[in-house]
Amino acid sequence: xxxxxxxxxxxxxxxxxxxxxxxxxxxxxxxxxxxxxxxxxxxxxxxxxxxxxxxxxxxxxxxxxxxxxxxxxxxxxxxxxxxxxxxxxxxxxxxxxxxxxxxxxxxxxxxxxxxxxxxxxxxxxxxxxxxxxxxxxxxxxxxxxxxxxxxxxxxxxxxxxxxxxxxxxxxxxxxxxxxxxxxxxxxxxxxxxxxxxxxxxxxxxxxxxxxxxxxxxxxxxxxxxxxxxxxxxxxxxxxxxxxxxxxxxxxxxxxxxxxxxxxxxxxxxxxxxxxxxxxxxxxxxxxxxxxxxxxxxxxxxxxxxxxxxxxxxxxxxxxxxxxxxxxxxxxxxxxxxxxxxxxxxxxxxxxxxxxxxxxxxxxxxxxxxxxxxxxxxxxxxxxxxxxxxxxxxxxxxxxxxxxxxxxxxxxxxxxxxxxxxxxxxxxxxxxxxxxxxxxxxxxxxxxxxxxxxxxxxxxxxxxxxxxxxxxxxxxxxxxxxxxxxxxxxxxxxxxxxxxxxxxxxxxxxxxxxxxxxxxxxxxxxxxxxxxxxxxxxxxxxxxxxxxxxxxxxxxxxxxxxxxxxxxxxxxxxxxxxxxxxxxxxxxxxxxxxxxxxxxxxxxxxxxxxxxxxxxxxxxxxxxxxxxxxxxxxxxxxxxxxxxxxxxxxxxxx
Numbered sequence: 001x002x003x004x005x006x007x008x009x010x011x012x013x014x015x016x017x018x019x020x021x022x023x024x025x026x027x028x029x030x031x032x033x034x035x036x037x038x039x040x041x042x043x044x045x046x047x048x049x050x051x052x053x054x055x056x057x058x059x060x061x062x063x064x065x066x067x068x069x070x071x072x073x074x075x076x077x078x079x080x081x082x083x084x085x086x087x088x089x090x091x092x093x094x095x096x097x098x099x100x101x102x103x104x105x106x107x108x109x110x111x112x113x114x115x116x117x118x119x120x121x122x123x124x125x126x127x128x129x130x131x132x133x134x135x136x137x138x139x140x141x142x143x144x145x146x147x148x149x150x151x152x153x154x155x156x157x158x159x160x161x162x163x164x165x166x167x168x169x170x171x172x173x174x175x176x177x178x179x180x181x182x183x184x185x186x187x188x189x190x191x192x193x194x195x196x197x198x199x200x201x202x203x204x205x206x207x208x209x210x211x212x213x214x215x216x217x218x219x220x221x222x223x224x225x226x227x228x229x230x231x232x233x234x235x236x237x238x239x240x241x242x243x244x245x246x247x248x249x250x251x252x253x254x255x256x257x258x259x260x261x262x263x264x265x266x267x268x269x270x271x272x273x274x275x276x277x278x279x280x281x282x283x284x285x286x287x288x289x290x291x292x293x294x295x296x297x298x299x300x301x302x303x304x305x306x307x308x309x310x311x312x313x314x315x316x317x318x319x320x321x322x323x324x325x326x327x328x329x330x331x332x333x334x335x336x337x338x339x340x341x342x343x344x345x346x347x348x349x350x351x352x353x354x355x356x357x358x359x360x361x362x363x364x365x366x367x368x369x370x371x372x373x374x375x376x377x378x379x380x381x382x383x384x385x386x387x388x389x390x391x392x393x394x395x396x397x398x399x400x401x402x403x404x405x406x407x408x409x410x411x412x413x414x415x416x417x418x419x420x421x422x423x424x425x426x427x428x429x430x431x432x433x434x435x436x437x438x439x440x441x442x443x444x445x446x447x448x449x450x451x452x453x454x455x456x457x458x459x460x461x462x463x464x465x466x467x468x469x470x471x472x473x474x475x476x477x478x479x480x481x482x483x484x485x486x487x488x489x490x491x492x493x494x495x496x497x498x499x500x501x502x503x504x505x506x507x508x509x510x511x512x513x514x515x516x517x518x519x520x521x522x523x524x525x526x527x528x529x530x531x532x533x534x535x536x537x538x539x540x541x542x543x544x545x546x547x548x549x550x551x552x553x554x555x556x557x558x559x560x561x562x563x564x565x566x567x568x569x570x571x572x573x574x575x576x577x578x579x580x581x582x583x584x585x586x587x588x589x590x591x592x593x594x595x596x597x598x599x600x601x602x603x604x605x606x607x608x609x610x611x612x613x614x615x616x617x618x619x620x621x622x623x624x625x626x627x628x629x630x631x632x633x634x635x636x637x638x639x640x641x642x643x644x645x646x647x648x649x650x651x652x653x
């Protein structure tokens with residue numbers, strides 16, 4: 001159908017009338033032109049007659065479905081059972097009976113605006129291949145158009161009713177399976193010391209919470225072992241659980257005794273193609289929840305992970321069976337390698353360096369060439385590195401480039417104190433080696449190293465140095481032990497992450513410290529590793545003085561500090577916690593190589609969740625992040641937005 005099928009005829013009519021008027025004026029002005037005027041008027045009359053006839057025929061053709069050039073062979077729009085609408089710009093100029101009855105329920109809409117009749121109608125969307133989904137009077141339609149114009153031209157819209165199809169699609173989506181893997185984190189620890197009658201009572205309360213939880217759904221829950229469950233439900237039930245932000249975590253936390261509370265770790269798989277894929281996703285999500293310290297729910301879907309809860313501290317596992325197993329596996333993989341590289345995170349701190357030195361001792365016990373990769377121009381562990389170099393360990397520390405030159409197909413990389421590839425001292429080394437071992441204590445994050453032959457990850461541990469100290473106890477004979485200097489480096493890492501055993505210090509933490517003390521570590525020498533210059537002390541004082549309180553958090557956003565003063569950033573964050581009313585502290589400083597953020601709390605605020613919003617991570621009470629190519633003003637706004645989101649979720653939970 002041509003855009004100008006009526007507008008052209010109107011133009012001709014108007015032109016004809018204008019010419020006739022001009023002819024009359026000429027005849028009146030000069031009698032000599034009277035004959036000419038009669039001829040012109042005759043011609044105008046003929047043109048008017050022909051065009052009026054043509055206009056009437058065109059309009060009749062439209063109303064009877066013959067709006068195309070070859071209208072005889074086209075299906076009549078008027079007789080179509082499919083609703084059809086003809087528009088001129090935004091105005092409705094014609095529709096068939098199907099549109100009147102099926103879409104408008106008998107309500108006439110001639111010459112009305114389509115946007116008033118059908119809010120949401122979009123001329124551009126209907127001309128797209130998939131058309132536009134619209135709802136009218138409780139019924140669903142897919143609208144498709146042909147020849148849609150942005151101006152005032154005519155175009156047609158076809159309506160295909162798919163109400164039933166959309167309802168079935170919605171029902172299908174709401175009935176998709178959701179699989180949950182549930183673990184009672186503290187089952188053994190809570191029930192261990194109880195009498196049989198108390199054990200029965202606690203078990204009954206746990207079962208009661210689960211029964212109430214599953215009765216609110218159309219699914220089922222089945223116990224698979226003493227502390228493990230599996231639940232299957234529909235998507236519509238799971239939506240309500242998400243809306244409540246997994247309040248089963250809070251209800252289960254109310255169950256407990258004087259010996260401790262009961263917490264859950266939940267892994268959820270949803271959006272899979274079938275039950276098997278959802279189950280695999282649930283297993284992966286449960287590993288993530290446990291790796292983040294437990295007492296939380298991890299939901300895995302094709303779009304990624306979502307996390308709920310995580311407000312309590314990790315539960316310490318007192319058994320050392322896993323340490324012995326990992327120590328044996330680590331010995332075997334080191335023995336199969338021709339060389340070992342040990343690497344921590346960027347801006348290496350005392351914990352990462354202490355753990356690296358401990359792993360270096362394991363390699364020396366096994367008589368395997370090894371070296372620690374560190375950028376000595378960007379480290380917070382200068383004190384321990386200098387002390388080691390002064391005592392004959394200088395060749396054990398290599399630069400990134402030297403390490404890259406020595407990588408072979410049989411080189412083993414051991415990563416300590418981090419499990420995120422982007423935070424490594426050198427991502428290039430990680431990508432080049434074929435075998436990787438990870439030893440870390442930070443709560444697991446999305447995007448972690450997933451190709452490690454050994455992934456020794458224990459979020460309950462105070463530090464990576466604690467984990468390595470345990471591994472050392474199961475490596476070699478009695479005469480093969482760390483030197484006092486190495487023991488002091490490991491003890492320094494433990495003291496850093498526990499703030500001198502004030503936080504995150506469990507039974508196994510003190511056992512590891514006692515072992516290092518027996519190996520000759522002197523606490524007074526360890527304390528000297530934390531010594532700083534007068535300039536560093538002044539820099540720390542300046543940072544503390546710049547703090548602003550925001551929603552119970554002390555925030556410092558400072559300009560660049562000297563690289564050798566970077567160690568004061570976490571120290572300033574620790575000192576800010578001593579201020580009354582401060583539940584968490586965040587110190588952001590431009591180090592010249594990006595912005596470093598150090599976050600600390602005493603447990604009331606989970607700083608790990610806040611730092612994850614900025615691409616970092618850590619523990620509930622100790623976390624951090626490193627930002628590149630971002631201004632300090634932007635960093636501060638991002639940090640405040642993350643605190644706002646955390647406080648909002650905290651209020652909901």
